[in-house]
Amino acid sequence: MEADELEMVILNKAISENDLCGAKAVIDRHPKVLDVDFGASRGETPLHIAAKFGHVAIVHELMKLVGPEYLEIWDYYGYTPLATTATHTGSIPIATCMIDKNSGALTIPAQWPWLIPVTLAFFGGHNELGRYLYSVTPLQVFKPENGSFVGPEFLRTCLRNGEFDIALHLLQRCTELLFAVDEDGNSTIANIALSLPHSLHKSQLPFLKRWAYHYIKIPSTPTTGHFCVDIQQEGEDKSAGQGIGLRRWVVSSIYNLSGMKEIYKMKLQRTQADEILNLVCQNLMLLNVQKRNMIRIALNCAAQQDNAEFVLRVTKANPELISLVTSVYLNYPIFVITVVEYRKAAVFSLFLCFQFKIMAAATAAKMIAAKETGNNLLHLAALLAPASYLNCISGAALQMQRELQWFKAVESVVDPGYRLDQNKKGLIPLEYFKKNHKKLRAEGEKWMKETASSCSVVGTLIVTIMFAAALTVPGGNNQDSGYPIFMKEKLFKVFLISDALSLFSSATSVLTFLGILTSRYAEEDFLYLLPTKLIIGLSTLFLSIATMMISFSATIMIMLQYNLSRLWFTLPVTLLAGVPVTLFVLLQFPLLVKVFSSTYGPSIFKKKVEEWP
Structure with a gap:
C-alpha cells in the first residue's frame, strides 16, 4: 500500500472516531490529503466525512485549512458538505461554521436542481436545522423564476412536515408560489389542499381537552397581524446556542406542566393552517385558464382528503369556482x-x-x-x-x-x-x-347473531337466578302469616325492587335478542330495525346486571346488619359486587354507545353551512 493511501486510511479512521489530534497530525504530515479523492469510490472529501459523523471540532479545524470553494465540492451522490450535514446529522453548529465560510453553499443543490440544503434538512426530519437554514437562505432562490422547482418543492416538504408557520412566512413574502408547480407537476395550492385537512379539523378529544382547545388563544405578531414565528430571530437564537426565544419557552413550559402541550400544538397548527387558507382565498380573483385548472385539481385533491373547509372557503372567496366541481x-x-x-x-x-x-x-x-x-x-x-x-x-x-x-x-x-x-x-x-353488498350483509347477519347469542345466554342466566332469588327471599317467611320476616326493613324493599327490575329487564333482553336471531336480515333492516333491537337488548342487559348486583348487596347487608362483628365484611363484598358492572361498562358499553350514536346520534352529513367552522 502506498504511503498516501495509508495516510488517507489513517485520517479516515481518525475523523470517524472523532480523534482531532490524530486527524491534525495526518494533515500536518500530508497537507495534500485535503485535495485528493479521499473516499475513493464515494468521492468524499475529509469535510464530507466529518460532516456525516457530526464531529464539530474537526469541521472547525478543517474550515481553517480549506478555502470557500471547498464547500462547493460534490461527492459521488451529488451532496456538498452542507447538504451532507442537512441529510445526516442536522447539526446547527456545523452548518453555521460552513455558512460563515461560504454562504453560497446554501443555494447549491444536491442530486437534483431543486434539493437545496434547507429542503434536505426538512426532508430528513431535521426540523430545527431546517428552520435555521431557512432564516439565512436568500428569498430569491425560492422564487419560481425560469421554471425553478426549488420554492414549490420546499413548500411541499414544509406542508408535509407540519411546518405551517414557515410555509406561511414564505407565501406571504412570495405569493406567486401559490400557482407554481413542483417537480411532479402539482401546484402549491393542490399541495395545500392535500396537507391541511389534519390541521383544519379537531380530533375527537375528551371533554376537558376539547374545552381547553376552544379557549387556548394563539397570539398574533404585531407587525403582520397574522400568526407567524419570527423565523429570523429564532434562527439567530439557535445558531448562538441559546435555544428558542424566552416567550415561546415560557409558553411551552406552562403547557408541558399542565399536560396541554399536544392541545396547544393542535391549536397552533390550526391557526397557521387557517392563515394559509386565508392567503389562498385572497389570491383567487382574476384567474386565467391555467390557474383555474390548478384550482380545479386542488378542489379534487381536497375532495379526496374530505377537506370540506378548503372547498367551502375557496368557493365562497370566488363563487364562480363552484362550476369547477359540477x-x-x-x-x-x-x-x-x-x-x-x-x-x-x-x-x-x-x-x-x-x-x-x-x-x-x-x-x-x-x-x-x-x-x-x-x-x-x-x-x-x-x-x-x-x-x-x-x-x-x-x-x-x-x-x-x-x-x-x-x-x-x-x-x-x-x-x-x-x-x-x-x-x-x-x-x-x-x-x-x-x-x-351481498357479502357484507352476510357478515353483518353473522355478527348480529353471534352478539345476540352471547348476550342472550347471559340474560337467560340472570332470569333464572333472579327468579329463584324472588322465591327464596333473605331471612325466609313467617310461618304463621307467610310474609317475609324482613318485610318492614328498608333494605328488604331495596332487594325486592332491584330483584324485580333485574328479572323484568333480563327477560326483556332475552326476548329482544331472540327477535334479533329470528329477523329476516334484509338490507334495509340494518338501517334502523336491527340496530334498535340491539340497543334495547344491550341496555336492558346492562340494567339487569346492575340491579342484580344491587339485589345481592342488599341481601348481604340484611343478613349481617345485626351481627356487628361481621360488618367489616359488608363493605368489601359490596365493592366487589360492582366489578361485574364495571367490566360490562368497559367491555360492552362502548359498543352500545357506538350503535346508539350511529343510529340516533348526529348525522355524518351536516345540514347547514353555519355548522362549519
Whole structure:
C-alpha cells in the first residue's frame, strides 16, 4: 500500500472516531490529503466525512485549512458538505461554521436542481436545522423564476412536515408560489389542499381537552397581524446556542406542566393552517385558464382528503369556482364522483347545503360514468365503499348501516328518475346495491347473531337466578302469616325492587335478542330495525346486571346488619359486587354507545353551512 493511501486510511479512521489530534497530525504530515479523492469510490472529501459523523471540532479545524470553494465540492451522490450535514446529522453548529465560510453553499443543490440544503434538512426530519437554514437562505432562490422547482418543492416538504408557520412566512413574502408547480407537476395550492385537512379539523378529544382547545388563544405578531414565528430571530437564537426565544419557552413550559402541550400544538397548527387558507382565498380573483385548472385539481385533491373547509372557503372567496366541481372534464375524476364513490361525508354535506348544485353535478357524473358502465350517481353510491373507509367502523352490521345511510343520502338529493335507471347490466341502483353488498350483509347477519347469542345466554342466566332469588327471599317467611320476616326493613324493599327490575329487564333482553336471531336480515333492516333491537337488548342487559348486583348487596347487608362483628365484611363484598358492572361498562358499553350514536346520534352529513367552522 502506498504511503498516501495509508495516510488517507489513517485520517479516515481518525475523523470517524472523532480523534482531532490524530486527524491534525495526518494533515500536518500530508497537507495534500485535503485535495485528493479521499473516499475513493464515494468521492468524499475529509469535510464530507466529518460532516456525516457530526464531529464539530474537526469541521472547525478543517474550515481553517480549506478555502470557500471547498464547500462547493460534490461527492459521488451529488451532496456538498452542507447538504451532507442537512441529510445526516442536522447539526446547527456545523452548518453555521460552513455558512460563515461560504454562504453560497446554501443555494447549491444536491442530486437534483431543486434539493437545496434547507429542503434536505426538512426532508430528513431535521426540523430545527431546517428552520435555521431557512432564516439565512436568500428569498430569491425560492422564487419560481425560469421554471425553478426549488420554492414549490420546499413548500411541499414544509406542508408535509407540519411546518405551517414557515410555509406561511414564505407565501406571504412570495405569493406567486401559490400557482407554481413542483417537480411532479402539482401546484402549491393542490399541495395545500392535500396537507391541511389534519390541521383544519379537531380530533375527537375528551371533554376537558376539547374545552381547553376552544379557549387556548394563539397570539398574533404585531407587525403582520397574522400568526407567524419570527423565523429570523429564532434562527439567530439557535445558531448562538441559546435555544428558542424566552416567550415561546415560557409558553411551552406552562403547557408541558399542565399536560396541554399536544392541545396547544393542535391549536397552533390550526391557526397557521387557517392563515394559509386565508392567503389562498385572497389570491383567487382574476384567474386565467391555467390557474383555474390548478384550482380545479386542488378542489379534487381536497375532495379526496374530505377537506370540506378548503372547498367551502375557496368557493365562497370566488363563487364562480363552484362550476369547477359540477362541470365535465376529460381525463380527470369528476368531483362529485370522487366524493360519493370514496365516501367523503364532509364534502358531500356541502352539496346538501347547496342542493341546486347537486343536480348539475349528478348529471355531469352520469354523463361520464354512462360511457363505460351506464351507472348514474346513485349507482356509484350503491358500490361497496373502499376497505380503508369500512375498516374505521366497528362491526359488519354498523358498516352495512353506514353504507345504507350513504345510499339514502344520495337518493334524497338526486332526481327521482335516477332510482329506476338501469345500468349496462340491467340493474337499477337498489338492485345494484344488494348485489355489491351481498357479502357484507352476510357478515353483518353473522355478527348480529353471534352478539345476540352471547348476550342472550347471559340474560337467560340472570332470569333464572333472579327468579329463584324472588322465591327464596333473605331471612325466609313467617310461618304463621307467610310474609317475609324482613318485610318492614328498608333494605328488604331495596332487594325486592332491584330483584324485580333485574328479572323484568333480563327477560326483556332475552326476548329482544331472540327477535334479533329470528329477523329476516334484509338490507334495509340494518338501517334502523336491527340496530334498535340491539340497543334495547344491550341496555336492558346492562340494567339487569346492575340491579342484580344491587339485589345481592342488599341481601348481604340484611343478613349481617345485626351481627356487628361481621360488618367489616359488608363493605368489601359490596365493592366487589360492582366489578361485574364495571367490566360490562368497559367491555360492552362502548359498543352500545357506538350503535346508539350511529343510529340516533348526529348525522355524518351536516345540514347547514353555519355548522362549519
